[in-house]
Amino acid sequence: MSVKKRPVSPRQKMINLMYIVLMAMLALNVSSDVLKGFTMIGESLKRTTGNAMKENQALYADFAEAMKGNPAKVKPWYDKAMEVKRMSDSLYNFAGELRMAIAREADGKDADPDNLQNKEDLEGSNRVMLAPARGKGKQLFDAINSFRNRILALVTDPRQKAIIASNLSTDVPRNENTVGKNWQQYMFEEMPSVAAVTMLAKLQSDVRKAENEVVHTLLANIDLKDIRVNQLNAYVSAEATTLYPGEQFRSKIFMAAVDTTQRPEIYVNGRRIAADGSYNFTVGGPGQYSFSGYILMPNAAGDVIRRNFTQKYNVIAPPTGATVAADLMNVLYAGFDNPISVTAAGGNAGVHLTMTGGSLVQRGPGKYTARPAKVGEHVTFTVSGTVNGKAQNMGQFTFQVRKLPDPTAFIQVGADRFRGGRIAKGSIIGAHGLGAAIDDGLLNIPFRVLSFETVFADRMGNFRPEPSAGANFTENQRNLMRELRRGQRFYISKVRAIGPDGIARNLNGSLEVIVN
Incomplete structure (x- = not known):
């Protein structure tokens, strides 16, 4: 029996049309002041990038x-500098091509990305960066990652590394507005054209600044002509600054960025020492000491540079105590075998360790596993042993006891742990079910999944929850997965898991699965 559609009155059609127009106007109502702000930022970035390029040209010269x-x-x-230039030019030019492409989508073939007319256009960046098959967003994402990794391999200064890595980061902030989005969607989806070309201009500026940092470093390695020679200092590299009586102090005294073809003159306490900087002596009784001197070194201009240095060191009496350290951190986890290390003066032979508030098992010389009984209570370790033929208490050490943190749920796909995002349909259907673990680089602790729930959306937009009473997918869940088309998704939530501490817990958050 067929169902006839109810006719819509002309008045209702007009209301529907007005509603659509209103929604479109709201979507396009971008503040003119905001758009003007992007233009001003773009002009500032252009000046900054131009200055960086001039400085880079001077460095290459x-x-x-x-x-x-x-x-x-x-x-x-020089070869490394030329490789940096090729990498930088490639990514800089690619970003410039994308800016021009977005501008032409917004203003036509005569467009100028630095002077957009249709600043509020929302389609240009979508078509250029996110269009299926021909969108350039993923290509840009891969190019930035490759450039960043290769550039960072040439940088040794931790501060420089942190700045370059931050400026060229492709991480997507995790919040409710970015769930399921990749980097290119986060950056360019529904983005006004003026904002998209401004972000690409910032990328160009960051590329030139990263290039400048690296080329500066490379040039400083061959000569002292770089302006940062003003930071040239003398240093003492000591094998140890805390010694026992009768031990020998060993060190190297040197000047940073010294040319190996130029031998410095090194003076300690008024006496010249070997040009290779070797300086050794036998220390005396316990106490705080220091020595000082200076280094003479000609620079590239032929001037002699003098840098003073002072090195402090301590001499201490032989210890009679011991140290107990939790191998993971300064806390212990209840119901879990925590690795413990014991170090005693003169070695661990004859050293005995006891524990209150749990059980203790020795695994080897100085190695134990401690299993605290209760969360929130303290456990105390007592170290005893024989020192110089006498039995001694070598110290007590107290640790806090905490509950194991919650694990993260995942789908075991072959040897990999899938934690959400896009996945081939065959891979997700072939997976057995869920796992959970704490694997944050410090802990590696498996949990057993007790139950979970999947949520699918039907064709009417209604959400259909489907529970599983164990760790494996049910047949109903697998059937719903088979019905999914490319680009559709479902969610896994209400995961309940139990760890080695015997505590069952409900895991927060959900796992989004998008079928490729």
């Missing part, structure tokens, strides 16, 4: 001059 003067010495650093 310095490299070329250095190559003429001493090719054998300079060539390894």
Whole structure:
């Protein structure tokens, strides 16, 4: 029996049309002040990028001059600098091509990305960056990651590394507005064209700044001409600064960025020592001591630079105590075998360890596993042993006891742990079910999943929950997975798991699965 559609009155059609127009106007109502702000930011970025490019050109010119003067010495650093230039130019030009493509989508073939007319256009960035098959977003994502990783391999300064990694990060913040989104969707989906070209301009600026940092470092390695030579200092590298009486103090005294073809003059307490910086002596009784001196070194201009240094060191009496350390951190977890290490002066032979508030098992010399009984209580370790033929209490050590943190749920797909996102339909159907574990790099603790729930959306938009009373997918859940089409998704939530401590817990959050 067929069902006839109820006719819609002309008045109702007009109301529906007005509603659609209103929604479109609301979606496009981007503040003109906000759009103007993006334009001002873009102009500032253009000036910053231009200045960085001029400085980079000057650095490459310095490299070329250095190559003429001493090719054998300079060539390894010059080759690395040229590789940095090629990488930087490639990503910079690619970002420029994407800016032009988005501008043309918004303003036509004569568009200028630095002077957009249709700033509020929402389709340009979608078509260029996110269009199926031909969208360039994933290609840009991969290019940024490759550039960042290769650039960071040439940087040794932790501060520089942190700045470059932060500026070129492709991490997506985790919140309710980014669930299920990849980087390119987070950056360009429904983004006004002026905002998209401004973000690409910022990427170009970050590329040139990263290039500048690396080329500066490479140039500093071959000569002292770099302006950062002003930070040149003398250093003492000691094998140890805390010693026992009768031990020998061993160190190297050197100047940072010293040219190996130039031998410095090193003076300690007024006496010149070997040019390789070796300086050794036997320390006396317990106490705090220091020695000082200076280094003379000619720079590239022929001027002699003097840098003073002072090195402190301590001499302590032989210890008679012991140390107990939790191998994971300064807390213990209840119901779990926590690894414990004991170190005693003179070695661990004859050392005995006891524990209150739980059980203790020795695993080897100085190695134990401690299993606290209750959360919130303290456990105390007592170390005893024989020192110089006498039985002694070598110390007590108290630790807090906490509950194991909640694990993270995952789907075991072959040897991999899938924690959400896109996955091939065959892979998810072939998976047995859920697992859970704490595997944050510090702990690696498996949990057993007791139950969970999947939620699918039907064709009418209604959500259908489907529970499982164990860790495996039910047949109903698998049938619903088989019905999913490419791009559709379902959610796994209400996961309940139990750990080695015997405590069952409900895991927060949900796992989103998108079928490829």
